Amino acid sequence: MVQKMSDEKTEVTNEILQYLIDNPDARDTVDGIVQWWLLGTKKYSKRVVEAALKKLVEEKLLIAHQRRDSPNNYRLNRRKRKKIISLLQKK
Numbered sequence: 001m002v003q004k005m006s007d008e009k010t011e012v013t014n015e016i017l018q019y020l021i022d023n024p025d026a027r028d029t030v031d032g033i034v035q036w037w038l039l040g041t042k043k044y045s046k047r048v049v050e051a052a053l054k055k056l057v058e059e060k061l062l063i064a065h066q067r068r069d070s071p072n073n074y075r076l077n078r079r080k081r082k083k084i085i086s087l088l089q090k091k
Helices: 002-022 030-037 046-058 078-090
Strands: 062-065 073-076
Touching (some): 002 073, 002 078, 030 046, 046 073
């Protein structure tokens, strides 16, 4: 199960990054990302998406913005765009 979670986290991480390269102005909550960004792809659990987002924020590839009385809102860290493109090309 741990390996499956890791594989799924890697898949969803790549899908989120690709979505943001294709849609650099996008920003959304975990629920919005699950519902809209990953639309038409394999169904991922919210837990896997949250783990992927946490990793991407820690690596400073995404920026998490906490709004008062609202869930985090995630967006592309534009300063890391070239690095993200390079990572996606290596996959």
